[in-house]
Amino acid sequence: MTPDDDVTPIPASSIGSWDHEADVVIAGYGVAGAAAAVEAARSGADVLVLERTGSWGGAAAMAGGFIYLGGGTALQKACGFTDSVDNMAAFLNVAMGPGADENRIGDYCEGSVAHFDWLIGCGVPFKAEFFAEPGWEPMGDQGLMYSGGENSFPFNTIATPAPRGHVPQMQNKKQGEASAGYMLMKPLVETATAAGARALYDARVQCLVVESDGRVVGVRARQYGTQMTIRARSGVVLATGSFAYNDAMVKRFAPRIAGRPAASIEQHDGQAIRMAQALGADLAHMDATEVAIFIDPQQLVRGILVNGRGQRYVAEDTYPGRVGQLTLYQQDNIAYLIIDGEAQDEAMASWSPKLMLRPATWVADIVADLEREIDLPAGSLQATVAAYNESAARGEDPLLHKKKEWVKPIGSPVGAVDLRESTGGFTLGGLATTLDAEVLHVSDQPIPGLFAAGRSTAGLAAWGYASGVSLGDGSFYGRRAGRSAVKG
Amino acid sequence: MTPDDDVTPIPASSIGSWDHEADVVIAGYGVAGAAAAVEAARSGADVLVLERTGSWGGAAAMAGGFIYLGGGTALQKACGFTDSVDNMAAFLNVAMGPGADENRIGDYCEGSVAHFDWLIGCGVPFKAEFFAEPGWEPMGDQGLMYSGGENSFPFNTIATPAPRGHVPQMQNKKQGEASAGYMLMKPLVETATAAGARALYDARVQCLVVESDGRVVGVRARQYGTQMTIRARSGVVLATGSFAYNDAMVKRFAPRIAGRPAASIEQHDGQAIRMAQALGADLAHMDATEVAIFIDPQQLVRGILVNGRGQRYVAEDTYPGRVGQLTLYQQDNIAYLIIDGEAQDEAMASWSPKLMLRPATWVADIVADLEREIDLPAGSLQATVAAYNESAARGEDPLLHKKKEWVKPIGSPVGAVDLRESTGGFTLGGLATTLDAEVLHVSDQPIPGLFAAGRSTAGLAAWGYASGVSLGDGSFYGRRAGRSAVKG
Numbered sequence: 006m007t008p009d010d011d012v013t014p015i016p017a018s019s020i021g022s023w024d025h026e027a028d029v030v031i032a033g034y035g036v037a038g039a040a041a042a043v044e045a046a047r048s049g050a051d052v053l054v055l056e057r058t059g060s061w062g063g064a065a066a067m068a069g070g071f072i073y074l075g076g077g078t079a080l081q082k083a084c085g086f087t088d089s090v091d092n093m094a095a096f097l098n099v100a101m102g103p104g105a106d107e108n109r110i111g112d113y114c115e116g117s118v119a120h121f122d123w124l125i126g127c128g129v130p131f132k133a134e135f136f137a138e139p140g141w142e143p144m145g146d147q148g149l150m151y152s153g154g155e156n157s158f159p160f161n162t163i164a165t166p167a168p169r170g171h172v173p174q175m176q177n178k179k180q181g182e183a184s185a186g187y188m189l190m191k192p193l194v195e196t197a198t199a200a201g202a203r204a205l206y207d208a209r210v211q212c213l214v215v216e217s218d219g220r221v222v223g224v225r226a227r228q229y230g231t232q233m234t235i236r237a238r239s240g241v242v243l244a245t246g247s248f249a250y251n252d253a254m255v256k257r258f259a260p261r262i263a264g265r266p267a268a269s270i271e272q273h274d275g276q277a278i279r280m281a282q283a284l285g286a287d288l289a290h291m292d293a294t295e296v297a298i299f300i301d302p303q304q305l306v307r308g309i310l311v312n313g314r315g316q317r318y319v320a321e322d323t324y325p326g327r328v329g330q331l332t333l334y335q336q337d338n339i340a341y342l343i344i345d346g347e348a349q350d351e352a353m354a355s356w357s358p359k360l361m362l363r364p365a366t367w368v369a370d371i372v373a374d375l376e377r378e379i380d381l382p383a384g385s386l387q388a389t390v391a392a393y394n395e396s397a398a399r400g401e402d403p404l405l406h407k408k409k410e411w412v413k414p415i416g417s418p419v420g421a422v423d424l425r426e427s428t429g430g431f432t433l434g435g436l437a438t439t440l441d442a443e444v445l446h447v448s449d450q451p452i453p454g455l456f457a458a459g460r461s462t463a464g465l466a467a468w469g470y471a472s473g474v475s476l477g478d479g480s481f482y483g484r485r486a487g488r489s490a491v492k493g
Numbered sequence: 494m495t496p497d498d499d500v501t502p503i504p505a506s507s508i509g510s511w512d513h514e515a516d517v518v519i520a521g522y523g524v525a526g527a528a529a530a531v532e533a534a535r536s537g538a539d540v541l542v543l544e545r546t547g548s549w550g551g552a553a554a555m556a557g558g559f560i561y562l563g564g565g566t567a568l569q570k571a572c573g574f575t576d577s578v579d580n581m582a583a584f585l586n587v588a589m590g591p592g593a594d595e596n597r598i599g600d601y602c603e604g605s606v607a608h609f610d611w612l613i614g615c616g617v618p619f620k621a622e623f624f625a626e627p628g629w630e631p632m633g634d635q636g637l638m639y640s641g642g643e644n645s646f647p648f649n650t651i652a653t654p655a656p657r658g659h660v661p662q663m664q665n666k667k668q669g670e671a672s673a674g675y676m677l678m679k680p681l682v683e684t685a686t687a688a689g690a691r692a693l694y695d696a697r698v699q700c701l702v703v704e705s706d707g708r709v710v711g712v713r714a715r716q717y718g719t720q721m722t723i724r725a726r727s728g729v730v731l732a733t734g735s736f737a738y739n740d741a742m743v744k745r746f747a748p749r750i751a752g753r754p755a756a757s758i759e760q761h762d763g764q765a766i767r768m769a770q771a772l773g774a775d776l777a778h779m780d781a782t783e784v785a786i787f788i789d790p791q792q793l794v795r796g797i798l799v800n801g802r803g804q805r806y807v808a809e810d811t812y813p814g815r816v817g818q819l820t821l822y823q824q825d826n827i828a829y830l831i832i833d834g835e836a837q838d839e840a841m842a843s844w845s846p847k848l849m850l851r852p853a854t855w856v857a858d859i860v861a862d863l864e865r866e867i868d869l870p871a872g873s874l875q876a877t878v879a880a881y882n883e884s885a886a887r888g889e890d891p892l893l894h895k896k897k898e899w900v901k902p903i904g905s906p907v908g909a910v911d912l913r914e915s916t917g918g919f920t921l922g923g924l925a926t927t928l929d930a931e932v933l934h935v936s937d938q939p940i941p942g943l944f945a946a947g948r949s950t951a952g953l954a955a956w957g958y959a960s961g962v963s964l965g966d967g968s969f970y971g972r973r974a975g976r977s978a979v980k981g
Contacts (some may be wrong), residue, residue: 011936013707013773104748219501253937257777257925260592260955282772282935285501289745292780314892316804335823382891384883388876395872403870404802437745447770448499449741467748 012276012283017222022232025205027053029490030241032210032277037089037244037459039193040483041490043127045242046200050491053235054202055226057209057245061194062187064246064460064475069142070185071152071473072480075169076114078121083133084149088167090114096164097465100153101474104290104467111442113465113481120481124190125199128192130174141325141472142185144172144356152420153471154324158406170473189476208233213241213280213455219351221284221454236268240454240490244483247447248275249431249461252489258291259432261333266431267297269477273423277461278435284455287447291434295470296329299427300342304352306411308344309393310424311338313378315385317393320405326470333428340424341379343372343390344407345416365420372419379421386466390415433470435462442486456490458482500764500771505710506611511722513693515541517978518712518729520698520765522553524964525732525947527681529978531615533730534688541713541723542690545697545760550675552734552758552948552963557630558673559640559961560968561953563657564602571621572637573735576655578602584652588641589962590771594957600928601953601969608969609659616680618662627790629813629960630673632844634662641959642812646894677964679680686862701729701768709772709942712870713934728942728978731932732971735764735948736763737919739764746779747920749821755785755917765949766923772943775935777951779922783958784817787915788830789849791839794899796832797881798912800824803864803873808893814958821916828912829867831860831878833904845974847907853908863907878903921958923950930974944978946970948951 029045031038033058046052049347054061075081075093094114098105136147143150152170154160173188198204207228214223214234223236248254249266251274256263282288298305306322319331321342332340342354344365353362369375376386394414396403400411436444436457438457442450464478517533520527535542542549563569563581582602584859586595613619624635630640640658661676686692693715702711702722712722735755736742739762744751770776786793794810798820807819809830820828832840832853842848857863864874882902884891890900893938924932924945931939952966 011938013934013936102748104744104751185654256592257775257951258779259844262589263592279935282770282775285771285773287770288743288776288779291746291776314804314806387893388880392872392876404873445768446501448501450499450614463745 010115011277012212014215014227014284016218017214020214020234023223023236024217025053025235027051027237028091028239029487030055030235030237032224032241032243033063033245033459034061034194034204035191035244035246035479036190037457037479037483037486038096038242038479039062039190039197040130041242041244041458043196043200043486044484044487045195045491046197046202048488048491050239052202054204055208055210055224055235056204056206059206061204062190064273065479066187066190067184067270068186068476070173071170071476072124072189073152073169073471073473073477074117074121074171075167078118078171080121080131080133080171081167084135086167092164092167093117093169096153096155099163100160100469101466101470102468105465108466109440110465113478120318123484124155127196130188131171132147132174135168138356139306139322140357141302141361148172148174152324152473154327157323157408158320193284207238210245210276213284213476216285220452221452223451237454239493240456241484243277243281243436243455243461243489244269244459244486245277245461246273247432247435248278249273250492253276255432256259258434259294262294262296262430262432265429267295267431270431276452277457281436281444281455281457284450284452285446287437287445289434289437290467291468293433293468294430294432294435296425296428298329298332299358299361299429300363300422300424301352303357304342304344304362304422307348307352308342309389309415311341311343311386311389315341315381315389317389318403320407322411324471326472328429329428330470333430338426338428340427342422342424343386343415344422346418346420347416348421349420363422366423368418368420372415375419377419386419400445401425419432433460433464433466435460438462438482440485441489442482443489454493456486458486500700500767502703503713503770505702505704508702508722509589510766511711511724513541513723514726515539516722516726517975518543518725519804520712520729520731521551521733521947522549522680522682522692523732523734523947523967524553524681525967525971525974526730527678527685528731528968529683529732529946529975530690531681531688532972532975533979534685536976536979538727540690542692543696543698543712543723544692544694547694550678552761553967554675554678555621555672555758556674556964557960557967558661559658559772559964560612560676560677561640561657561959561965562605562609562659563962564605565657566606566659568609568619568621568637568659569655572623573748574655580652580655581605581657584641584643584648585638587651587960588648588957589954590956591951594955595884597928598953600943601966604969611972615684617677619659620662621658626844627794627810628845629790629849631660636660636662640812640961642732642815645811645896646808698733698764698768701772703772707941709940723941727981728944730974731765731769731943731945731949732947732974733765733949734758734761735920735923736766737761744919746922747782750782750784750918750920753917754784755919756787758919761948765945766857769924769932769943769945773934774940775925775933776920777925778955779956781921781956782918783814783921784821784918786813786817786820786911786912786917787849787917788851788910789840789845790835791843791845792830792832792850792910795836796830797877797903799829799831799874799877801827803869803877805877805893808895810895810899812959815959817916817918818958820912821918826916828915830910831874831903832862832910834908835904836901836905837908851910854911856906856908858905860869867909921948921952921954925972926950928973929977930970930978942981946974
């Protein structure tokens with residue numbers, strides 16, 4: 006057991022003198038911690054943020070920067086899109102499930118327009134330009150993009166499509182100087198600092214400090230090898246991120262992504278979750294994960310994706326994270342993209358960064374040969390391609406409803422990209438909280454003095470996902486956590 | 494909040510005098526509790542079992558009675574089957590995953606032959622007769638049956654098939670006088686009682702009692718509306734079953750089976766899980782579920798099962814619980830059994846209880862008409878049946894490897910049984926425990942004085958399942974819990 010492993014809470018009575026003190030103590034300076042810091046500091050509280058690395062940023066600063074917002078934000082309007090709270094909720098209730106929390110989704114959608122305005126007020130920049138091409142992220146510094154398959158089957162039959170991926174404007178993206186996530190985090194941290202929030206870096210939280218009546222009154226942390234205690238006069242906010250890099254937890258709760266994390270957020274070791282669990286905090290949706298599939302959407306839309314039985318299973322032009330989830334969870338992580346030479350050339354000639362464009366693993370003149378080379382069941386791929394081509398000749402896809410613009414018969418030569426074991430993900434489950442970001446005890450009552458937000462909590466997603474949901478609910482409920490912690 | 498909802502542990506110092514006292518206190522008199530009682534009482538401890546209903550039995554007494562055992566049990570040998578520890582482990586490591594705990598499976602397989610002998614020693618009767626037909630349970634009082642798809646694809650390519658579903662011999666099954674589960678429970682409880690174990694009925698556990706150093710020293714319970722405290726001089730064993738009937742927990746952890754429990758075990762409200770969580774106990778595999786599909790295997794094997802895209806996805810002659818899991822989790826709970834008139838007549842003429850035999854929802858002369866009636870994508874079912882019939886004429890199923898004996902072209906008239914939303918299940922996740930049945934704290938250390946077994950713990954299954962695994966690991970680790978609790 007390393008020193009950090011023991012998350013057993015310590016009694017306040019055992020502490021002689023505190024090393025630090027603040028009204029609100031926040032663990033983690035990613036998006037949720039920063040949003041909490043802004044709100045708590047703005048309301049006049051003395052705020053101290055503990056961050057285990059040498060700087061603020063967290064996973065957010067490394068991310069593509071999507072913030073999932075809608076219901077008619079100023080940016081949606083400026084780009085010419087109509088949306089409503091109900092329409093956004095209708096999409097999320099289906100796309101974040103099965104098992105999504107309708108109450109939380111309703112709450113989030115209600116507050117979404119105001120939350121966008123709040124980000125603007127903190128100085129987060131957005132360029133009023135829509136990016137319409139298939140891709141994981143915008144090519145340039147465009148501010149709005151579809152990021153959850155809203156305009157693809159089946160979601161385009163459930164709610165009126167509206168893009169909700171709001172992306173902070175990058176400076177010189179092509180030169181890689183600043184990610185969109187960085188452009189989100191920098192103004193938030195500057196706003197928090199201007200409002201008086203302090204930060205302590207290289208300070209890693211270990212366990213909670215509790216009064217005999219169960220109230221959380223501080224944390225113990227370690228900085229440069231030295232233990233210290235930090236008193237929170239009104240509340241503690243946990244915002245240290247997911248458990249994607251805690252191998253034991255992943256094995257217990259989300260074994261399908263074991264060994265395949267999709268983001269470099271090694272600090273995400275589930276510490277906040279375990280610290281609160283040790284106090285009887287409840288969990289939710291621990292099996293939920295985001296899943297990326299490692300191929301460029303410019304290729305995906307131009308081919309057909311088949312499983313180990315040679316069958317299609319998803320509209321190739323939907324949110325690629327949905328393709329990843331369905332591949333990992335429903336197709337045993339086995340997929341092949343069937344794409345002809347002409348379509349492959351088109352994809353290669355697209356704007357896409359070359360990193361995610363994949364060469365064909367096998368190429369043949371006829372599908373029967375390709376089927377044999379891949380070692381698919383005899384006749385399976387031939388039947389799939391024949392059926393696809395038959396309706397594609399009419400511009401239709403009755404099986405999966407890929408949009409007309411991407412439906413085209415598959416010709417010769419025909420290739421297959423081997424996408425077996427080509428997924429990775431991060432965890433979405435965590436602490437169960439109220440809409441006011443109070444951490445819930447298993448007895449279903451809030452634990453006094455303890456609040457949490459971001460990916461250490463279960464957020465909007467119970468199973469599905471859309472890019473921007475984590476920065477979205479992290480910042481949204483981070484603010485709530487900050488405000489609640491001031492009240493204590 | 495009802496009185497039972499507050500599971501916050503109470504300090505031992507707050508208890509003036511205890512209402513009851515024993516060396517080992519066991520919560521729940523199902524299979525895990527009974528096995529714990531036998532072992533603890535046999536080792537000389539004073540044992541008190543608290544059971545919330547009016548009698549022993551639990552879910553076990555209502556179950557089909559399968560106990561998953563192998564590695565060469567006396568019953569397997571008497572029925573002419575060869576098995577080994579390694580062979581059994583090879584099967585379980587795949588069938589109980591993804592994410593199965595190889596250590597636990599290895600441990601269970603190693604002890605399996607001795608565990609069978611122990612059951613015999615307790616007086617559990619088994620008839621040395623193998624039941625070879627498709628079915629959820631044996632037709633009569635046969636003692637051995639395939640219960641996990643061991644002899645079907647893909648498992649028959651991974652390990653040498655051996656039946657491991659051990660079924661206690663029933664008396665007058667046809668008259669419904671005693672279930673196999675009852676015939677398991679009755680001798681176990683009689684053995685425990687003979688060894689000196691006492692029981693208190695209508696006593697519902699509420700929370701744990703702990704010393705200031707964290708050791709569990711008792712429980713608080715309610716009987717006929719009166720609270721009482723029960724001291725455990727050496728250890729408490731939690732064995733109150735799953736959380737399948739706790740709607741809030743199911744929604745948070747296993748939302749796909751929300752509203753569709755498969756067994757009448759309304760006492761399974763997750764109380765033991767929550768009581769231990771309140772003390773910082775860790776959880777595992779909370780999303781795992783058993784899933785039944787409500788149709789008779791005699792029909793399943795004689796048809797082909799297709800999803801909402803008209804595609805086949807599972808060998809129809811595998812373990813029907815596997816069919817249920819794949820349908821619910823990988824096919825969005827949408828399935829249709831395509832079966833021709835002759836095959837349907839054969840199924841109807843089988844030995845099966847008529848309850849699970851389902852009439853065709855739609856019937857047509859040709860597949861194209863059936864496809865239209867079901868409202869499947871145009872051409873999808875026609876392609877599937879054509880491909881199946883083409884190889885079935887040669888007695889082959891290259892796509893899914895259904896066994897030759899069940900492969901036969903589909904003729905006319907052809908029917909479809911609507912199996913949408915026709916699944917139900919129970920939960921398999923729960924407390925994280927050591928192989929000695931100690932309950933693990935989130936700090937990865939055992940909680941002193943606290944032990945657990947049965948479906949309030951995460952057992953062998955991380956995702957897959959086989960009939961008999963719950964009574965198997967429940968009785969196996971129930972014994973461990975009883976022995977560990979004596980040591981304290």
